[in-house]
Amino acid sequence: MKTKYIFLLSLLFTFNALSAQKVVTGAEQMNRLLPLLKGKRVALVVNQTSMVGETHLLDTLMASGVQVKKVFAPEHGFRGDADAGETIRNGKDTRTGVPILSLYGKNKKPVPAQLQDVDVVLFDIQDVGARFYTYISTMHYVMEACAENNKQLLITDRPNPCDYVDGPVRQKSQKSFVGMHAIPVLHGCTVGELAQMINGEGWLANGEKCSLTVIPVRGWKHGQPYSLPVKPSPNLPNDQAIALYPSLCPFEGTAISVGRGTHFPFQVIGSPDIRISSFCFKPEALEGFDKNPMYKDQYCYGNNLRNIAAPRGFSLKYIIAYYQAYQDLGKGDKFFTRPQWFDLLIGNRTVRQQIINGAGEEEIRAGWQEELEAYKKMREKYLLYE
Template sequence: MKKILFIGVALLIAACSPQTETTETPAALKTGAEVLIEQDFAILAGKNVGIITNHTATVGDRHIADIMHESDKVNVVALFGPEHGIRGDAPAGDKIEDGTDAATGLPAYSLYGQINKPTPEMLEGIDVLIFDIQDIGPRFYTYISTMGKGMEAAAENGLTFVVLDRPNPLGGNLVEGQIREEGFESFVGYFPIPVTHGLTVGELAMMIKGEAMLPGLENLDLQVVEMENWDRSKLWPEYNLAWNPPSPNIPDFETALFYPGTCFFEGLSATEGRGTYEPFLQVGAPWADGEAIAAELNAKNLPGVTFEAVTFVPEIIPSMSTRPKHLGAEVKGVKHIVTDMYAVRPVEIGMHVVHAFYHNAPEAEKATFFNEARFGRLAGTNEIHEMFKAGATAEEVIASWSDEISVYDTMKKKYHLY
């Protein structure tokens, strides 16, 4: 997929509050993949390698799989792809078949379909399983679930599991949302962590093993190739990196920033904006009064964001959305406008937006407003939608997770690499 330079970098950085503005240009960030290359693939010498990867695993303008396949220092024998596929061109939710990677000629196994964990047959002859995928920070973004499945497969088959670390676009300090409860395990909630976990994928892998979040990992040989010059207090735009959309509906950093909150609309009768070119930035419903909802939300003066009323018509967009909610209907709602990226707390904002739509919904719509099973999977609990239905405010919902978040935040610091 062609890289898209994030045009709004300067605007977003300019929107930072004076207390958080960066006055020095950070040293050039090096991803784990770049460090591995600089080390001449030393940890892979004499090993047969499989790579769990997708289109985001680039060094410069080249894919890590292509670089490693061409190197005489590495013997890559198979590729494994998550949701959206190895080259990132499959729409959200589409099942992907096994095949051959056109660029390398290597076997390309799908981990998003009937099988989501590498099988012993797929791993035959492999010594090291590498994970190199750009995550965006929330629990329900499925790439980290694919990583967890890969860790399980590596442990079960006696393989080394290597994570090539990459930045968390939301930084390394943002922690929000309820911790997923037992009984709510799914591919959008594979680990008992908050909605925004505040870790890189390498740190998360270490925590998954160290806290026994998955069974059978006690003896897993887990290695993390660390980044250089990443500062967990800084967000993605600070590094002036090109934004390579990690999935078709996350086209830019601004969308990724609000996604942990607006993704909850996937569990509502209202739409999260799929079928438009601004999904997860704009949300709405055919019955909504966008002007009234925007006014209610703006009156709250939520940090880092304002809202404007919008009207849109969801349509089929190849490679982005083939089955959008309210297809062809006029939808009214609100669009999120970032005013200070460092002040944004996306899950808290999401709770305010969900409450505003529910509060403003006609009585006839409230009965079906929550898809309780889907919303519960995303939230990791039934408590949130039950509180809203019982009349709770967004502030009360947000307060409900404060104690467990404090415990988690202390625990996760044991696994900080940066």
């Protein structure tokens, strides 16, 4: 009998431990969410990551009797199948008939007329923790529109899968849609924490603050690994791509392909111009990934990063190595094909020149360390998780 009792206690302990480890996103906490939406006219800012189990949040809310008036779609669209930079068109969701309005392209911010018939805006999009990933820029403009039009903003939070604080803090002169805030490349926040920071630091136009409520994630804390159940955009198909993305994205301002047009984007890098290894790949028009990739139908030679240990944070080692390879071939002046775009992605105008001058990563990192430490201290005020 005693053995049986100990066995049952052991089972109960194991069950409780497993239950405690389960990550429950804000959108999955219907007991908290539905009372906040009851009797309200609701607009959703959502995409393909806005899932409640196997069901999209839009379908879940409508089945629960919530009055969803419209959906605002960010870059890549409502279903997440549009290429980076591709125009998102207004339309209707074929399943529910709910109007879909684009928040990408010319209309990045909801206009007053689009919010007239709305009481609450609900933002539920999975971020990846990088400053230049534009969903947080969309969130900024939504916050601004809510502040200006006296609308409530509700954020159902999700974990940060690339949860580091690293890289240069964006300089004031480098503000853009891929760098809205004075935060490092890896900001170490969930969207809920970042929204609180935007409000608290007075980063909205005219220092306004929006009426903000965040439903936090349960069962997750900072530094805890989190594998995304749905790819957050066409060219981030898995955990490895997400982990490499912060360090490889600045290549988009150079002559180097990051594997768009392959089944492993942001996991291979290379160019037709150099052969630093025998590994090669050929970008092609791929539905669901990239329809018009760089070096389309040309063989690129470089590195296969699919099985390497990704940097635990932000690294310049790949950029520096490839620039040096171009230099060794006498092609250094052809490496930074879009220098201004590179600077905007890095958020810093001096890093590119340091690379050209031959500085190593440690020297370059030292130049942004003071601002990074100041950001870390400021960030602590807005954390929702340990």
